[in-house]
Amino acid sequence: xxxxxxxxxxxxxxxxxxGEKPSGEKIAGATGTPPPDAAKPPAPxxxxxxxxxxxxxxxxxxxxxAAPAKPAAPAKPAGPTPQPWDSPMVTKxxxxxxxxxxxxxxLGQNYLQVDRSLIPTILQLLRDEEQFNYCVDxxxxxxxxxxxxxxxxxxxxxxxxxxxxxxxxQIGDGEHVPSAVSLWAAANWLEREAFDMFGxxxxxxxxxxxxxxxxxxxxxxxxxxxxxxxxxxxxxxxNLGIESGQ
Amino acid sequence: xxxxxxSVSHLDLEESKKTFLDANELVxxxxxxxxxxxxxxxxxxxxxxxxVMGLECVIGYLHRGVEKIAENRTYTMFNPYVDRMDxxxxxxxxxxxxxxxxxxxxIEAPPxxxxxxxxxxxxxxLASHQLWLGTHALDIGAMTPLFYTxxxxxEILKIFEKYCGARLTTHAFRIGGCQxxxxxxxxxxxxxxxxxxxxxxxxxxxxxxxxRIWVERTKNVGTISAKDCIALGVTGPVLRASGVKWDLRxxxxxxxxxQFDFEIxxxxxxxxxxxxxxRMAEMRQSLRIVQQAVEAIPxxxxxAKVPKVIKPPVGEIYHSIEAPKGELGYFIVSDGxxxxxxxxxxxxxxxxxxxxxxxxxxxxVADVIAVIGTLDIVLGEVDR
Numbered sequence: 041x042x043x044x045x046x047x048x049x050x051x052x053x054x055x056x057x058x059g060e061k062p063s064g065e066k067i068a069g070a071t072g073t074p075p076p077d078a079a080k081p082p083a084p085x086x087x088x089x090x091x092x093x094x095x096x097x098x099x100x101x102x103x104x105x106a107a108p109a110k111p112a113a114p115a116k117p118a119g120p121t122p123q124p125w126d127s128p129m130v131t132k133x134x135x136x137x138x139x140x141x142x143x144x145x146x147l148g149q150n151y152l153q154v155d156r157s158l159i160p161t162i163l164q165l166l167r168d169e170e171q172f173n174y175c176v177d178x179x180x181x182x183x184x185x186x187x188x189x190x191x192x193x194x195x196x197x198x199x200x201x202x203x204x205x206x207x208x209x210q211i212g213d214g215e216h217v218p219s220a221v222s223l224w225a226a227a228n229w230l231e232r233e234a235f236d237m238f239g240x241x242x243x244x245x246x247x248x249x250x251x252x253x254x255x256x257x258x259x260x261x262x263x264x265x266x267x268x269x270x271x272x273x274x275x276x277x278x279n280l281g282i283e284s285g286q
Numbered sequence: 287x288x289x290x291x292x293s294v295s296h297l298d299l300e301e302s303k304k305t306f307l308d309a310n311e312l313v314x315x316x317x318x319x320x321x322x323x324x325x326x327x328x329x330x331x332x333x334x335x336x337x338v339m340g341l342e343c344v345i346g347y348l349h350r351g352v353e354k355i356a357e358n359r360t361y362t363m364f365n366p367y368v369d370r371m372d373x374x375x376x377x378x379x380x381x382x383x384x385x386x387x388x389x390x391x392x393i394e395a396p397p398x399x400x401x402x403x404x405x406x407x408x409x410x411x412l413a414s415h416q417l418w419l420g421t422h423a424l425d426i427g428a429m430t431p432l433f434y435t436x437x438x439x440x441e442i443l444k445i446f447e448k449y450c451g452a453r454l455t456t457h458a459f460r461i462g463g464c465q466x467x468x469x470x471x472x473x474x475x476x477x478x479x480x481x482x483x484x485x486x487x488x489x490x491x492x493x494x495x496x497x498r499i500w501v502e503r504t505k506n507v508g509t510i511s512a513k514d515c516i517a518l519g520v521t522g523p524v525l526r527a528s529g530v531k532w533d534l535r536x537x538x539x540x541x542x543x544x545q546f547d548f549e550i551x552x553x554x555x556x557x558x559x560x561x562x563x564x565r566m567a568e569m570r571q572s573l574r575i576v577q578q579a580v581e582a583i584p585x586x587x588x589x590a591k592v593p594k595v596i597k598p599p600v601g602e603i604y605h606s607i608e609a610p611k612g613e614l615g616y617f618i619v620s621d622g623x624x625x626x627x628x629x630x631x632x633x634x635x636x637x638x639x640x641x642x643x644x645x646x647x648x649x650x651v652a653d654v655i656a657v658i659g660t661l662d663i664v665l666g667e668v669d670r
Contacts, residue, residue: 120392120599146601147389174516176606177632181619195604195617195632199516199530202537206604226519229640237353252346252669261354262628268358 122146129170137162151206159209160218163194167223172196172205175224178231180238184264188212190240194220211240219245237262254279310334318347322425322655325665329642329658331651338646338654343639348669356629361387361461361596364626369455371633372667374417376455377410377446378609384459385540386605386616388590390598391461398586399463400542405476405579406449406458407541408572412483413442414610414662415565415572419490422562422659426503431493438486441479448475462592476580480573487569494562504558508645508657511556518644519637522612524661527564528556534608541607545582546575558660565662597624611635611662631670635663 125145133141133152141162142153154162166172176195183189188210197204211217219242220227231242232251239260242248250257256279258272269286276285312333318326326347332340352371356364368383369376381403388395395403420435443453448469450458458464494500510520512528525532533550535543551567553560598620606615612634621627638661645657 120601122601147392147603149604175519176613177604177615177617177630179617179630181628193617193630195615199532204604224519225514225517226637226640229636230519233636250346252349254346261351264357266354268354 120147125150133162133165136165149204149206151208154207154209156209156211156215156217159207162207163218163220163223166196166205166207170198171200172198173224174199175220175226175230176204178220178227178234180234180240180262182238182262182264186210188215190215190238192217192234192240214241216241216243218243219248221245236260239263311339316654318344323658323665324421324663325668327639327658327663327665327668329654331654333651336650336652338649338651341643341646341654343642345636345639345665345668348665350670352670353629353631356626358625360624361598361626364629365459365461366455366457368631369457370666371631371670372414372609372611372614372635372664373454374664375410375414375610377406377458378414378607378614380457380459381407381541382605382607382609382614382616384461385607386603386618387461387596387598389605390601390603390618390620391592391596393462393590393592395463395541395590396587397542397584399459399588399590401579401583402464402468402588403459404542404546405576405583406446406456408575408579409442409445409476409479411610412569412572413439415569416442418565418610418659418662419562422656422662423494423500425655425659426500428494428497428500431490434486434490434493438483441482445472445475445479448472460589460592461596463587463589465589467588473580473583476576480577480580484570484573487566487573491566495566501559503652503656504562504660506555507558507649507653508660509555509557510641510645514641514644515556518641520612520641522608522610522634522638522662523561523564523568524612524638524641526550527553527561529554534606534613538606540605542579543575546578548574558656561660595624597622606632609634611664611667612638633667633670635661635665635667636670639663639668 122144123146125143127143127150130143134143137154137158140155140158144151144153152162174197176197177193178195179193181191181193183191190211190213192209192211194207195204196207209217217240219231221231221242222244228246229251231240231245232248234240235242235245235248236250236253237260249255253261254275257275259266259270261270271285273284276282314331314333316329316331317323318328320327323329328344328347330342330344331338350370352367355367359367365380365383368379371379384395416435416439420432420439423429423431446456446458447453449472450456450466452458458466510524510528512525512530514520515525515528515530521532529552531550531552534540535548536550548571549567551564551571553564598618600620600622602617602619604615604617606613608614613632614634615632617628617630617632618626619628642657642661645661646654649657
């Protein structure tokens with residue numbers, strides 16, 4: 041249910057890419073096609089034919105296809121919603137953790153929405169008892185308007201079961217999460233990247249430092265309040281000897 | 287020596303002092319500008335004589351903030367950017383991204399599109415492996431394979447160029463299918479290429495497989511066990527060479543892969559030589575897949591019904607494919623607008639590179655080159 045919180049942050053920067061946008065709107069309007077989101081176009085055969093001829097006019101046509109939805113968008117029927125997820129494993133976990141854990145499934149993918157305090161136990165349990173022996177990815181999502189600003193996501197896979205599961209938790213800015221390096225060695229760089237990009241602190245990580253950005257860099261670029269062209273000017277001036285990297 | 291203002295240096299002064307005085311350890315910097323690091327990878331080596339005691343990778347020199355860019359583009363606009371991550375296997379990147387968004391939209395590409403996708407992706411896998419073989423052999427000292435593989439890879443790039451006008455960063459697929467119908471004579475070209483390249487792969491093998499120098503330089507070098515691979519999240523040919531028979535094309539089939547009959551080559555020893563054999567076998571399997579696909583390619587539309595403006599409902603999805611380097615995953619969060627709220631790319635090269643330390647410890651300096659080569663990393667993908 042975490043997705044409900046959807047700040048409109050990225051609406052603002054949206055204007056930066058786009059001199060193409062207005063033209064896109066025009067084209068969409070001019071051809072008189074029904075609003076793109078309208079349920080079913082009458083002539084299905086024509087649709088694919090109409091969309092592809094992009095290559096011929098590299099300049100404008102892609103803009104049409106890429107045009108953001110601002111003009112049209114009649115309220116679309118809401119997409120599928122996350123459903124409760126049930127399986128023998130979930131029953132077992134629910135018995136143990138009760139309301140601290142919400143098992144959900146969305147588009148056929150299962151995830152567990154877990155309280156921050158249960159994270160170490162659940163991760164340990166998933167690895168040791170449920171055979172999730174491969175940590176695919178650890179990442180974060182920033183929701184600045186929410187009280188608990190960050191979603192931390194662990195994507196796990198089990199070789200014996202050929203099954204994926206995502207574990208998600210919410211934490212506030214400045215809150216820590218336990219490191220998973222002792223469970224999966226792969227977590228090392230993945231956590232460093234989450235720290236680098238979001239400033240998430242992982243307790244117990246052997247060497248939590250920046251990985252993609254230089255050590256002295258200030259700020260965490262994948263936070264929503266970090267602008268798309270923002271840079272650490274001071275770092276650029278000292279280390280590159282130029283006024284600005286822009 | 288070290289500039290206190292410089293934040294680039296990762297060498298801990300205290301530690302290097304200690305190692306200098308207490309042992310015969312020497313700290314040496316390799317890269318980022320080094321011909322054998324396949325891009326801009328910096329490796330700090332701790333050596334005892336010629337033996338590697340430990341190393342640390344310094345990455346990020348090619349960081350372009352792809353994930354940040356994604357949040358400021360529409361779904362369609364971001365599509366070409368993914369080609370620039372693993373730029374030697376751009377088609378795979380595009381396939382993973384398009385399929386992830388399709389899943390989020392809950393649509394499926396039509397069968398014909400899936401076949402075209404499989405053909406191009408497998409050709410790209412072959413091209414990626416050829417490039418790997420050429421450069422890896424060159425690093426180890428065999429120059430000839432480079433010319434052979436580049437000569438043959440050219441034929442694949444020609445097919446790409448004829449299909450979509452680009453050779454490397456192809457942007458071949460669109461969300462919902464393929465943008466282009468196959469050009470006239472596409473099937474013929476592909477079939478011709480298949481008969482052309484099959485004996486060439488034997489030729490590469492003739493040059494290397496039993497070559498004494500090659501065997502000495504690769505056998506028992508950079509060994510990694512299956513257990514360590516899994517713990518470190520290593521995927522792709524590296525994992526398979528350690529004996530784990532796991533390939534996403536089989537484990538969780540996508541595109542048209544369910545229809546094809548192919549095998550997953552595996553090794554036993556998990557050393558550089560086995561990884562070489564696995565990739566050679568994979569090239570042949572790719573040819574098998576292309577052969578089947580091109581013969582059975584169905585008629586029909588190449589685009590699914592996709593709204594002109596791509597606006598997935600609120601939700602999130604993780605989708606991954608078997609890229610030439612390993613599991614390439616996209617984690618996409620949609621807030622219901624035209625722009626992705628967050629796209630996380632799970633790059634195989636980045637995760638695989640983490641194993642470098644383990645694989646090099648106790649080996650010789652010259653073997654570090656061999657191991658970097660055998661991991662088959664692309665720095666554009668490591669740094670994104």
